Amino acid sequence: MATVNFRIRSKANKSVSIFIYVSLEEGNVISTPSGFTVHPKDWSKTTKRPKQNSEETKKTFSKLNKLQEFIYNAVNDAQATGQLIDVNWLKKNIEKCFDRVKKTDQSLLTNHIQYIIDNANTRKIKGSNKVGLSENRLKGYRNFKKIIEEYEKVIKSKIHFQDINKPFVDRFTNWLFNIKIYSTNSAGKILDNLKTVCLDAEKMDIKINDYAHKIEGFKEQNEDRYIQTLSFEELEQIRKAELETEAQENARKWLLIGCEIGQRASDLLKLTPDNLRYKNNRIYIDIEQQKTGKAVTVGVIAPHIIDIVENDFPYSISTQKLNKHIKDVCELAKINEMIEGKKYDKKTKRKKLDFYPKHELVTSHTFRRSFATNYYKKIPTPVLIGITGHSKESMFLEYINRREDKDLNADMFMQFYETIQQNKEPEMKVIKNAANQ
Structure with missing residues (x-):
């Protein structure tokens, strides 16, 4: 009958190390480190176990x-099925008992991020x-890898997937906020990326x-967000x-188009006259959104x-370059109202919340927000969503920092109902002749 027990080999x-040994038959003994250690003074030769004189032992x-x-x-089980029982078998079963995983290059976080980038x-x-990640998503993975590599230098250790437990995530989050001074949205996105790569x-x-399944990203509450739009x-x-230069004239055209068609800058700036389509003397622009892959069509109607x-x-x-020129354009147009917002600070290399002239806060992202905000409640929300490409109304409302207007659908229904009734033909009624009764 096989026996299983433990021993130490040093009196230092x-x-x-505490070794486990298995005696299979007379003279056939296999032994390997168990993965546990003990001080010789805390070892009992009688029980072949650590003395129970502390929490650790x-x-x-x-x-x-x-x-x-x-x-x-x-x-x-192995003897019953005729398996070979040797040192390798013993090591594998020790790992299996405690669900230990050998740390290899494949289990390195940065290596898998690079694998995603390479493929x-x-x-x-x-x-x-x-198939095929967008250039923006690929850029996001590259930046994420740089952040992880920077954190590995801080903790002086390579990060394996098995290391990513709650204490690790808590320390990493504190570093993102308190040392790197990332915004809530940026830190939340980094944690989202961490979870995505793990899964x-x-x-x-x-x-x-x-x-890793429990990692949660986060973002600013609506009341903490500062959305810039142009009315x-x-x-x-x-x-x-x-304006003063040809570059400013060109930037103004992109700004005006962008605020009328509601697309992301990545899609807007790819447009050429070839994207125009005519139908019944009307102009349409067909766009396949790079980020979502959605195909949208926008009608051009403003003269x-x-x-x-x-x-x-x-x-x-x-x-x-567009972001630089449109700030100059807006300044020349006297868009100078002092408003609260976040602007990049060259010293801290982070966005700083303060009051600035509005033209300093205008970016290409302002175009799409302006379109959505300006036409909200003037055009049915489902129509706007079909143009912006948002998948749900709740996401659209969050995008423009608006609460759901529960009366809006009811008001629109009543307006349409009244229109239907006005256009309805009068019904003919047969009036009985009293003389025929």
């Missing part, structure tokens, strides 16, 4: 009992039948810490402003926008 004045005592029972049962062109896009690794049978009146100021797209279409420009 320091902690030593009590825990080790309990775990060795668990391991002894597990290996004993595994030996019996970006063949990765399936969630919620669609398309992606798990799909490839890479062992991850169970806590119809301000857009008219911009349209009539006297000044029709004039631009038909007669003087703006030339291509980078988002970075």
